[in-house]
Amino acid sequence: MSSDLLRQLLHNQLVWSILLIVGVVLARYLLSQMFKNSSWARQDIRRRIHMVHNFGNLVMVVGLFAIWVSELRDFALSIAAFSVAIVIALRDVVQCLVGGIYQASMRSFTIGDWVRIGDQFGEVIDNNWLSTTLLEIDPHGLGNGYTGTTLYVPNSVFFSQSVKNLNFMRRYIEHTFSIVRESKGQNPFVVKQFITDRVLQYCESFKDVAERYCKLIENRMGVELASTEPKIEFRTSDIGHDVLTITLFCPREAATEIEQKVTEDFYRFWYGNTGSNTEAGQAATPVKN
Structure with a gap:
């Protein structure tokens, strides 16, 4: 009885998905805490935590895809008639994903740089596949610098707005x-x-x-x-x-x-x-x- 239950659990994709997510989140948390408690410079700590988060997200996506690939294939075949609607619905997500890949290949900025994206001006504190997070800087408040506002910029703007690296203005x-x-x-x-x-x-x-x-x-x-x-x-x-x-x-x-x-x-x-x-x-x- 117990062996049958164990066999069912081992072949249960939901169980493997939960284990994968818990494992990635736990590993990401432990590594982040280890970096925060290290003696490295603050800028280096932020870069390493950023790399761990992005790599963990990539492992999670690839792992979930590998676990559910057979169901996804059957599901894709069953919704062929709705493919156009799905593409339209995911258009913004795909644009953000492609924009993230475009920015990573161009290397126009990295964590800690001062950038102007369109009308937004700030310090890059996080950058993932879908969005870029800026700590806003007032270009006119030259003495104070930071305004205390956090900006979340979708990566799709890299195709429609210019990106200026203002790191030398620091x-x-x-x-x-x-x-x-x-x-x-x-x-x-x-x-x-x-x-x-x-x-x-x-x-x-x-x-x-x-x-x-x-x-x-x-x-x-x-x-x-x-x-x-x-x-x-x-x-x-x-x-x-x-x-x-x-x-x-x-x-x-x-x-x-x-x-x-x-x-x-x-x-x-x-x-x-x-x-x-x-x-x-x-x-x-x-x-x-």
Whole structure:
């Protein structure tokens, strides 16, 4: 009696399926815990856990397919009339699967990279066959970086939207900001030398490091980037206001602080006390309005 029961269990595909799923989940959990308790760097731990999860999912899918292949074959024959409906129903899943294979072959990013997928901008924290998980980063919140929002992007978007790897933005960025002032008949260029001196002063502490980092990016990407020297230019808006635009290559964390300091210096030149005419580059005396 017991031997017959055992024989039935050994030939029961449902039992084998449950054993396979439990075994894969248990092995994946044990390996993940072992990696988390290791002394490796956090980035390496996340990559290894990601590999274990993907490999476990692959083993589970292949194993279940092997267990149920005979039933699936009979089932496929019995639903031949509904094949078109099934293809339509699984279209999104197939697109995500193919998109995952496409991304893996292109190697456009890996775990820990900063990427922009369409309008979504974040750090890749997980990537499987169907979706990519991003920890959102606000490109305008340069001082804080992470917003605390987790984005789940289906892999099918890789066929319809561009993918930009922004990993080099983690340290230094080309930051551009503008200051708009109502034109009151004065020559706006009298402030240019003063602002230029201020920007150079704020960038002096990291100038050498910025140049080396720019060279590193050029060597790895095989392109020639613009100079790391700050760029200051004037233009007018559609309604006749003076627009001062400043572009500088600086550490990401310092971008907002430098922008605020330069903006404060600009308005102090026109409306406040700059300290001395020498400090203003002796180009002009601050205008009181």
